[in-house]
Amino acid sequence: MHGGDFLLTWQHGIEDIRAVLLVAEVLEEMHRAGLGAQVFSGGLAVSNFRDKSTRTRFSFASAASLLGLTPTDLDETKSQISHGETVRETANMISFLTEVIGIRDDLYIHEGHEYMKAVADAVEEGFRAGVLAQRPAVINLQCDRDHPTQTLADLLHLKRTFGSLDALRGKRLAMTWAYSPSYGKPLSVPQGVIALMTRLGMEVVLAHPPGYDLLPEPVAQARRFAEQSGGSFTQVESMDAAFRGADIVYPKSWAPLRVMERRTELLRGGRTDALDALEQECLARNAEFRDWECDADKMRLTRDGKALYMHCLPADITGTSCEAGEVAADVFEHYRLTTYHQAGHKPFVIAALILLTRLEHCGQTLKTLIERGNHHKL
């Protein structure tokens, strides 16, 4: 992984995935033991959020601070990017002392990943030409295809919950659509979940109403991985069917692919009026599937009625954050702190991705840090 980027989990072998989890766990244990991890003495960790973010924003800043880097946000409204600057130029201009560039670009379907690739190509060119003394790693903080820092944190959560990655073999995970009174939610989490969890020999079940299909690529990856790993990947047509016998449920809303495509077109064209109409249409369509709510009845269908509930947060909670949403208030409250634990792995996953892409001998460096035993608080 040294010298490269981290854009899509399915571009990496399973040994990379295992390495990320291992390093993240070591960093997390070190932090809980009060050990510092200042690997860098200065240098920037640049973030570029092209969509709103709280937890990923703070996870990225936390990872940077943990490792001794200075988190710096590229706010495109305050830059000169507006007047005709190319991606490859900007990518180099922000990278003279930069170790990592984290990007969220999930609003435009078929475009987010392409943008990240363009940034990665640009810093690669700059590094090879000697413009940059170091080659910043580009890390995907959510694109139109994948959300690797989320799904790797999810996987680490499963590893900790079930004891080991091997213990996940044969476990049934229901990745299902859920009703939400909002529209335009990215597809990257369900896509990333099915394309990652199938690699661990899990039985991954995907469920969504008609029309809420995911991008073909991650679905194909999920099929391929299930075959390779001895797990399975199946699609069913109701939340009930997906939940039946599940060890883990991940009920989460997303927009229909076709809607995301029209939305991307309209956003590009600045068609605000048409966007409003699209939203109304989409909300009306969503409303047909109001019963796709994770409530106590549905939870009773899972293995012993005790499946692990997962969510990338924030969840649309019926009666709390909306009138009717993805999950019933009692179910969510039961698992609330568990979802916080799930989220808590993300800063360490991001830190692990930075170390593995930026250090030649990551393991050796961690060993040195531990041997030194410097506390992060005097």
Added chain:
Amino acid sequence: MHGGDFLLTWQHGIEDIRAVLLVAEVLEEMHRAGLGAQVFSGGLAVSNFRDKSTRTRFSFASAASLLGLTPTDLDETKSQISHGETVRETANMISFLTEVIGIRDDLYIHEGHEYMKAVADAVEEGFRAGVLAQRPAVINLQCDRDHPTQTLADLLHLKRTFGSLDALRGKRLAMTWAYSPSYGKPLSVPQGVIALMTRLGMEVVLAHPPGYDLLPEPVAQARRFAEQSGGSFTQVESMDAAFRGADIVYPKSWAPLRVMERRTELLRGGRTDALDALEQECLARNAEFRDWECDADKMRLTRDGKALYMHCLPADITGTSCEAGEVAADVFEHYRLTTYHQAGHKPFVIAALILLTRLEHCGQTLKTLIERGNHHKL
């Protein structure tokens, strides 16, 4: 104080107040002697400004940088808080590697302090559940009730000016309303001043025009503290009466409580039109008390005509920043650099609050830092 928060000075014993001042002074002396104070090796210092700020914003960032933390601002417009995320969730999501959360929430009367308590409760819950490896301290950077980092800096200023805390015993401090051509200024500074200075045996006099009452709680605290400390707390009805014989004057505008309450209602309701009407009404009311200006004549009423003038800044200066305001230009200019000194204690007060809440043995750590003698500049 270790493991807790700092929300209202009157929730803390006088020994806590003395400890904060002492640690702040030590840090200030260390800084002036060129000694570094990097207690932390990474970790976030999160600020959440729900109202504009310059000096507190920079004081917080300065304190963080001084101690080795990474200042990070939670900009609610860039987060997902907008779509239905609860305070307790966000509080945990920003805290996985966070040592301190500084909050300014002074726009909504009866609400700011409640918000801070909710954040503190949330991180306490997260810490106890093992979600957070450390329990961030919540520090009040100004709420509807108190502005402790301001008033503690004010008190340190008095300590330095008069030589010691004991020397403040019997000193007369006039906390008085002053005219300003603006409206909606928080009540937290006068409330915080009367509830803190009465604890040092000072003779605190509060003056304001009819209708400009403060919240009952800090007024009651002031009365109680004056009794306990052997000082006094009195209320008079003119600036002249307050200034007479005063050793210290603190003339500062604030809004009538009733106006803040209506304003809070209207802001919550998004009633922009009614807000404009309220502003006009309030400005008209203020204008009846234009003579509440701290000018040379009023200063002559003070002890030997030489009282110490204090202001939390920025002041509305007649003829400089407005046509008629809180203080005459010549009076302000005479004390201008003094008010800068007053403000200069704030970064160190904040740093002291961080150390006292986050370290088990703050004194020992400071001793270690001093013995090491590392300079903050190579």
Added chain:
Amino acid sequence: MHGGDFLLTWQHGIEDIRAVLLVAEVLEEMHRAGLGAQVFSGGLAVSNFRDKSTRTRFSFASAASLLGLTPTDLDETKSQISHGETVRETANMISFLTEVIGIRDDLYIHEGHEYMKAVADAVEEGFRAGVLAQRPAVINLQCDRDHPTQTLADLLHLKRTFGSLDALRGKRLAMTWAYSPSYGKPLSVPQGVIALMTRLGMEVVLAHPPGYDLLPEPVAQARRFAEQSGGSFTQVESMDAAFRGADIVYPKSWAPLRVMERRTELLRGGRTDALDALEQECLARNAEFRDWECDADKMRLTRDGKALYMHCLPADITGTSCEAGEVAADVFEHYRLTTYHQAGHKPFVIAALILLTRLEHCGQTLKTLIERGNHHKL
């Protein structure tokens, strides 16, 4: 330079200029060799961008991070500056733990430099009065007169390209206006270039269409410096004349001085309607000089057809970022990576300015850093 500011290159002797370049080169070599340069243990590096910025913003943050300072942006929209706070007060309020204040103020002609001087005077006063424990250096990140961090990076680029500063003697540099379909571009780059490059014995040629004159002061400085250094400063009336025999070309658009003056007036008056009219008029005027484009034909006029092309970026590239602009796409592409190298010196120039203004014995400190040999990556 210790204890002072860096506002205009022509306020400094040539030995200062040489020192900046030397320190910048040492820092750059150290960085490429993997050596850290954490001179400071905490402290703020405040930036105040009153106009958009990408590369200078990141250069400043990079320099701060490299040296161990915390970059902190003063966002005037989030501060209380709006309600009548004076420059001298704010300057002190943000400086209690601040080592450097970098300012960009290039929108208002005849005002940017004055603002920087006011900030510098204020922190000088605060330092002398003991308000500030240290005297932050004010560094010009582009004003109405000069853009020293750009032109010093440019000069370092020339030094590296031609081998030494002495090798620049007699080299012909064409600083010429170029067509752009935008208006209101600052004059500071051409002004800074002619007033700096003439000091190295270069033959500096300035060309622009009638009406696009620069401010008299830097032009006078250029004349004076050319005389002193044995170089020359001439003005010609076409891009062709300037390019003929040039070793270096710097074709870049800027607004007519008279337009900047009217624009400043209108911006101050909030006259949006009149601003639009001015823009139209200005664009129409620019369009008369569409042939001021740096294309392959013009490049053939330069020495052996191989002059070094320079630009401060972003360039208006014909057919790439606009229909017709400052430079033809093939010319720009040929020199693209070269312009990235040019830009890459800026973080180190800023770091050098910080060290030279803030350290008493900068050379000794660098020697200590190199001897210690601490790597910036564990």
